[in-house]
Amino acid sequence: MQPLTLSKVAVRCGILALVLFVVVVIALKFGAVPVSLYGLTKDLVGVLIGRSSNISSEYGMIIREIRLPRIALGIFVGASLSVAGTSFQALLRNPLADPYVLGVSYGAAVGSVLALIVEPHLALRPEIAAVFTPLGGFFGATLTIAAVYLLGRYHGDIDSKTLLLSGVIVGSFFSAMILLLITMLPSSSTRGVVYWLMGDLSTPMPPILGWVLRTGFFAGFALIYLTASDLNLLLAGEKEAMHLGVDVKKVQLVVYLAASALTGLAVSVSGSIGYVGLIVPHVMRMIFGTDYRMLLPASAFGGAIAVVIADTMARTVAAPSELGVGAVTAIVGAPLFIYLLRRRLA
Amino acid sequence: MSATAFLLLLLTTASPVQTRNQTSSAPPLREVTDETGRAVRLPAQIGRIVSLAPSLTETVYALGLQDKLVGDTEYCDYPADAAKKHKVGGAINPNMEEIAALKPDVVLVVKSLNRLETVRALEQLGIPVYSTDPHSVIGVIESMKRLSDVLGAGNAGAKLERTLRERLAEIQTKLKDSPPKRVFFVVWTEPLQSIGKRTFIADLLTYCGATSVVESQQDWPKFSLEETVRLEPEYLVFATNHSDNVKNEVEALAVKPGWSAMKAIKYRKIAVVSDAINRPGPRIVDAVEELARQIHPEVFAEKN
Amino acid sequence: MNADVRLSVEQVSYAYSPNPSQAPIFTLEATSFQVKPGEIVAVLGPNASGKSTVLRLVAGALEPLSGRILLNGAETHLMEPRARAQKIAMVQQESQLLFPAKVWEFVLQGRHPHGKSLRFENSDDVTIATNALRQVGADHLADRWMDEISGGEKQRVILARALAQQPVLLLLDEPTLHLDIGAQVDFLHTLKKLTSVNRYAVVIVTHELNLAGEYADQVVLMQKGKCLRVGTPASVYQRDLLEQVFQTRLTVEQRVNGRPKVSVLESSE
Numbered sequence: 001m002q003p004l005t006l007s008k009v010a011v012r013c014g015i016l017a018l019v020l021f022v023v024v025v026i027a028l029k030f031g032a033v034p035v036s037l038y039g040l041t042k043d044l045v046g047v048l049i050g051r052s053s054n055i056s057s058e059y060g061m062i063i064r065e066i067r068l069p070r071i072a073l074g075i076f077v078g079a080s081l082s083v084a085g086t087s088f089q090a091l092l093r094n095p096l097a098d099p100y101v102l103g104v105s106y107g108a109a110v111g112s113v114l115a116l117i118v119e120p121h122l123a124l125r126p127e128i129a130a131v132f133t134p135l136g137g138f139f140g141a142t143l144t145i146a147a148v149y150l151l152g153r154y155h156g157d158i159d160s161k162t163l164l165l166s167g168v169i170v171g172s173f174f175s176a177m178i179l180l181l182i183t184m185l186p187s188s189s190t191r192g193v194v195y196w197l198m199g200d201l202s203t204p205m206p207p208i209l210g211w212v213l214r215t216g217f218f219a220g221f222a223l224i225y226l227t228a229s230d231l232n233l234l235l236a237g238e239k240e241a242m243h244l245g246v247d248v249k250k251v252q253l254v255v256y257l258a259a260s261a262l263t264g265l266a267v268s269v270s271g272s273i274g275y276v277g278l279i280v281p282h283v284m285r286m287i288f289g290t291d292y293r294m295l296l297p298a299s300a301f302g303g304a305i306a307v308v309i310a311d312t313m314a315r316t317v318a319a320p321s322e323l324g325v326g327a328v329t330a331i332v333g334a335p336l337f338i339y340l341l342r343r344r345l346a
Numbered sequence: 347m348s349a350t351a352f353l354l355l356l357l358t359t360a361s362p363v364q365t366r367n368q369t370s371s372a373p374p375l376r377e378v379t380d381e382t383g384r385a386v387r388l389p390a391q392i393g394r395i396v397s398l399a400p401s402l403t404e405t406v407y408a409l410g411l412q413d414k415l416v417g418d419t420e421y422c423d424y425p426a427d428a429a430k431k432h433k434v435g436g437a438i439n440p441n442m443e444e445i446a447a448l449k450p451d452v453v454l455v456v457k458s459l460n461r462l463e464t465v466r467a468l469e470q471l472g473i474p475v476y477s478t479d480p481h482s483v484i485g486v487i488e489s490m491k492r493l494s495d496v497l498g499a500g501n502a503g504a505k506l507e508r509t510l511r512e513r514l515a516e517i518q519t520k521l522k523d524s525p526p527k528r529v530f531f532v533v534w535t536e537p538l539q540s541i542g543k544r545t546f547i548a549d550l551l552t553y554c555g556a557t558s559v560v561e562s563q564q565d566w567p568k569f570s571l572e573e574t575v576r577l578e579p580e581y582l583v584f585a586t587n588h589s590d591n592v593k594n595e596v597e598a599l600a601v602k603p604g605w606s607a608m609k610a611i612k613y614r615k616i617a618v619v620s621d622a623i624n625r626p627g628p629r630i631v632d633a634v635e636e637l638a639r640q641i642h643p644e645v646f647a648e649k650n
Numbered sequence: 651m652n653a654d655v656r657l658s659v660e661q662v663s664y665a666y667s668p669n670p671s672q673a674p675i676f677t678l679e680a681t682s683f684q685v686k687p688g689e690i691v692a693v694l695g696p697n698a699s700g701k702s703t704v705l706r707l708v709a710g711a712l713e714p715l716s717g718r719i720l721l722n723g724a725e726t727h728l729m730e731p732r733a734r735a736q737k738i739a740m741v742q743q744e745s746q747l748l749f750p751a752k753v754w755e756f757v758l759q760g761r762h763p764h765g766k767s768l769r770f771e772n773s774d775d776v777t778i779a780t781n782a783l784r785q786v787g788a789d790h791l792a793d794r795w796m797d798e799i800s801g802g803e804k805q806r807v808i809l810a811r812a813l814a815q816q817p818v819l820l821l822l823d824e825p826t827l828h829l830d831i832g833a834q835v836d837f838l839h840t841l842k843k844l845t846s847v848n849r850y851a852v853v854i855v856t857h858e859l860n861l862a863g864e865y866a867d868q869v870v871l872m873q874k875g876k877c878l879r880v881g882t883p884a885s886v887y888q889r890d891l892l893e894q895v896f897q898t899r900l901t902v903e904q905r906v907n908g909r910p911k912v913s914v915l916e917s918s919e
Contacts, residue, residue: 001754001780001792003771032443065471066442093748119462130466195439204442204467226768233759237745243709244815245735245763290749293770320433320441321420 004291012294016301020075023305027071027312032320033062066204073201073269074311074325075304076213078276080220080266082303085277086284086295087224087259090231091252092164099263099277102148102163102256103171104141108267110174111140113181113193130206134268141264144170149256158252160238199273199326201311209269216265221300223258227251228292235290273326275333276303276310282340378496381479381489382457388474389451392497396450398437399459401627402478403428405490406454408506408628409499417448424622424629442467452476454493456626458546478626482549483634486626487511506628513631514553517638520645521555527641529556529617530579530610535595538569546626554637555645556581571604581617581641582610589618617641656851657685657708657819662717664703677703680717681877683870685851687818690842692862693855694886695872696896701855702823704872708853709821710734721819735763739812742823744804747796753807754792757783760814782813786840802833806840813844820845822854826861834858838865859896859912863887871895884908 029035040063084099092101099105115136124132152166153159178197182190230251233241242248263277284298310328317323374390396417397403403422406415417432419440432448435441437459445453445468453468457479465475476496480489487510494503531547533539541547542562551558559577560567584592596616599605606612617640622629639646662681665674678700685691693701706712708719710726719726721737729737739760760782761775783789786806791799799807805825812820822841826834842865845852856862862869863883871879871886873895879886887910889902899915 001758001776003755003758003776006770032441033447061471062443062446066446095748133463200439202439202442203461203463204470206466206470229762229768233762235748236751236756236759239742240740240745242711242731243735243738243740243742244759245732247731285749290751291755293768315441320435320444322435322439322441 004293009294009297012288013297013301016298016305020301020305020308023308024071024075027308028063028067030312030316031062031067035063069204069207069210070201070311071308073205073210073213074307076210076217077201077266077270077273078280078303078305078307079300080213080217080262080303081273081277082280082284082299082306083217083221083224083296084259084263084266086281086292086299087231087255088277089281090235090292091255091259092160093235094164095282096278097164098275099259099266100171100272100274102144102167102260103169103174104144104148104260104263105267105272106171106174106178107144107147108137108141108264109178109197109272110181111143112137112196112268113178113185114140116193117181117185127206131209134205134209137268138264140174141260141268144174145257145260145264148260157249158256160252163256195324196271197326198324199271199329200324201270201307202315202322202324205269213265213269217262220258220262220265221296224255225293225296227255228296231255231292232290235292271324271326273307273310273329275329275337276306279333279337279340280306286340378476380475380477381492382477384475384477386452386474386476388476388496392451394448394450394452395497396434396445396448396453397422398434398440398453398464399456400424400428400437401459401625402454402456402493403431404625404627404629405493406497408490409494409497409502411497411499411502414497416450417445438464440464442471446471446473452497454478456480458626480626481544481546483514483546483553483630485549486546486630487514489626490628510628510631514634517553517631517635521638521642524555524642524645526552526555526557527580528559528578529581529583529641530559530574530577531583531585533566535599538571538574539566540569541565542567547623550623550630550634551583551637553634555642556583556637571608575604575608579608579610581615582608583617583619583637583641585619585621585623587621592616592618654686655684656687656722657853658718658720659683659704659708660718660720662704662707662714662719664700664707664712664715676875678707678875679877681870681872682717683868683877683880685819685853685868687849687851688846689867690845690852690854690865691868691870692866693853693870693872694857694859694862696857698874699872699895700875701857701872703875704870705821705823705853705855708819709738709740732763732767735815737817738819738821739815739817740821740823741805741808741812741825743827744808751796752792753788753794753796753799754779754783756796756807757792757811757814760811763815778816779810779814782810783807785813785844786810800833802829802836805829805833805837809837809841813848818851820850820852822852824855824857826856826858834861841865859887859892863910863912882908883910887912 028040081099085097088097088099088101089095112133115133119129119132148163148167148170149158151170152163154162182193185193230241230246233244233246234248234251238248280302281299284295284302288294288298307325310332311325314323314325314328375387376390377385377387380386393414394416395406395411395414397406397415398419400419400422403418404424406412407425407428412427415431417434418428419435419437420433421437422428434444438461450473453473453475455465455475455477457477465477468475478489478493480486487507491503491507494500529551531541531551533541540560541558542560542564544563545565548558559579586592596611596614600611617637619633619637623633660682662678664678665676667674681704683691693704695701707714708726710729713727726734726738757779758771758775761771761779780789783792786809788803788806788810791803791807826837829837838861866883868881869883869886870877878895879891884904887902892902892912893899901913901915903911905911
C-alpha cells in the first residue's frame, strides 16, 4: 500500500517540467530565421536578465517578440485545455468528455464572430479594438457557461447528467448560429474566421491577453486542484462521495465554473484546438494512474507539451505557409485516439 | 527544479506593458493616413516593401518599384517575376517571422482581403502597415496614385493614373451609344451566387456597358435558378484564368434541366474575363476592356 | 434520552413531491426506534416499504418532514458533510467504477473525511486502512484490482472502507443482495463480530427474513411506509403479522436460542 504523497507529485512534475523545457528549446530552434543553440542561449539569458542589449539585434527581436510569445501562448492554451478536459471527465463521469462538450467553445466562437461583424461599425479606442474579438469570445463563453448551468440544473442544483444534456443542446444551437453568421460575413472575414475556428496560434496578440490567459490558468488550476481529493471520490460515484463527506454539489459547481472558464479563455485567444483536451488526460492516466492529485498537474504539462509540439509542426511542415495548429492536432489526434480506444477495449 | 524555475520565470515575468524599442537608429519619420483612416508612421525613404495582396504586388510592379519588393504572398503570380520573390505565406495567414526577418519599411495590405489581426500583429512588432480600401474603379485608380505618393514614386503614379483614365474614357466614348447589356456575374454556380449592388465589381460592370441584374444590398447574394431565369440576363459573366473550364462547365449546365431555360445558357451568351477583375489593381482597365469587347462585340469590331 | 442509546429515531416521517404541482407522496409515516452501541437493528420489509427511506434519513441525506434523528444527541441532517462522514459510514451497492482501482486505494478512500479537503494520506491512514482490511478478512486482497475480485470479496472490501472511516454508526443497504448464501452468511457473521468488538451501532436494511432473524438484535418491520412493529426477532416474527406483510403463507419456528426461523409454505401444505 503506497499512497500518493506530495513529494511524489512534486518530483514527477519536476520531470515533466524538464521535458517541457526541452521541448520549448527545440521549438525555439524552428522558424523562418535560423538560430544557433549558442545564439539561442545567449538570447534567453538576455531575456532573463531583463532585455539587455546583449541580444543580437538581428534575430533577438524575432525570438523575443514572435517566437517566444507564441510558444508561451501554446503552453498555456494546451495546459488550460488539458486540465479542463481532465476535470470534465470527472465532473460528467464520462471518459469521452472534452473541454468542448459543454458548449463553451461554440459560445466563444459566436461571441468572437459577432465581435468581428460588429467592430467596423463601432468607433473603438485602439487599445480596446485590439482585444475586441477575444473579448467578444470571452463574453460569449461566459454567457454559455451561465446558460448551460441554468438549463442543466435539476431541482435547483447542479447535476452532472442534465448538465451534459444541456451543454450538448446549447452547444449545437451555437454551432448552428456560427454557420449562419459566417454566411453573413463579408467573404474576406470568412476565411479568417475559419482559420480561427480550427485553432490558430499564429497571430501575435497584445501582451495583456497573454497575461490574462496566464493568470486565469493559474487561478483556475488552483481552484480545481483544491478539489482533487474530492474528485477522486466522485469518480467512485456521487452517492458514495456524499457519504464519504464530499460536498458534491459545491465541488461540481466549482469544477464546472473553473474548467469552463479555462476553456473559455483558451478558446477566446486561440480558437478551438481539438483533441488535446480529450487525449492528453488519457495518455497521462496511462502513465501516472487515475489519482487526480497527480493527474491534474500531469495533464497541464502534457497539454502544454502537446500543443507546443503541434504548433511547431504547424509552422514548419509547410513553411512559409502555416497549417492551423488545430489541423495538426486533428491529423495526429484522431488516429491516436482510435489507438487508445482499442487498447482500452482489448 | 532550476529548469522549472527558469521556465516559470521566463513565462511569468513578461508584464502586460511591454517596452517597444526602436532597434534601428532613427531615420526621419513621416506620418501618413492610410485608406482605413489609420495614422501610419513611415521612414522618409521606402527601401523595402512587403506586399500581402496580389493586387498590391501588381501595383508595385506597375509603379516600377519591383526592386524594392522584398517579399510577397504565395498567390502573387503576376507579373511572372512576382512569383520569384521571397514568399511570406498566404494573404490571410502570412508568417510573421518571415515578414519580420525581411525588415520591411512598410507592409502593404488591402482591407477587403487581409485580416485586421495581421495588421495589428505587425504594428505590435513595430512594422508599419499601409492599408488600401478601394470600392470602385475610379477608387482603384485613385488608390494607386495615393500609394505611389506614399512609396515615393509620385511621377510613375501620376503617369499610371493618366494612362488608365485615358483608356477608360476611350472605352466610355465607344460605348456611348450602346444601351447597357443586362448581365449576371457568376461567383459560383451551385448554389448560384452573384455580386451585390455595392460591390466593386458592380461598379466595374458599368464601365463595360453592362449592368448587373442583381439588386441586392448583400455582398454575395445567393439565387435560385428560377429567380435567375426570371431576371433574364443577357449574358453570364465568369471570371477565371481557365476559360476552357468555363466552356466545359457551361456545356454541362446546358443539358441540365432548368438551366437550359436560361436564355444566356441556351444561346451560349457567355463572357469570360481573366481573374484580373478580382484584383483591384493596374489591370482593372484591361478587365473592363476585355469584358466590354465580349458583350459589345459590334462596337469593338469596327475599330479593327 | 437514555445515555446508553447512540442512535435515536423519534417519530420520523418523510414525504416528497415529484413535481411542485402534485400533492406530496408519503414514503414514511411516523417511525421510531433506537440503537445501542454493539447492537444490530434490521429494517425489514418488502419492496417499497420505506426501508431505504429510513436509511437515507438516518444517514442525513434527507431531511425529515417531522420528528428527529439524533446521533449522540446531534441531528444527522444538520451535520456538516465532512463531520457527518466521520461518524456515519454507509455500505451500499456500488456504482460502476469509472476507472480501474486497486483494493487498497478503494479502502483508503474511507480516510477522506478525516482532515482537510485536499489531503495526502499519511502513515496513520495506511495503518487504519490495513487494519480495516484485516478485520474483514480481506487483507490478502489489498493489491488486487476491484473489478477482479468476487462479489462476496467486493462486499467485504466495501465494508472495510466503511470501517476505515472509524464510524460510530454503520449503515448497510441490502448488502447481501447479490451474494450467494455462503457469502451472505460469511458477511453477516463478520459484521456481527466486528459490531461487538468495535461497539458500532448498526442499522441494516434487508428483506431477508432469516438472515435478519439470525443476526439482528432488533427488527423494525415496515410495510408501505408504515412501521408495524419494533422488537426482538422473536417478538416481531409472528406468523399472522409476517403473512400480512409479505403476502405469502409461511410458518415461524421459535427456536430455543431465541432466533426464529421462517419457512415459506407450499400451497398444498
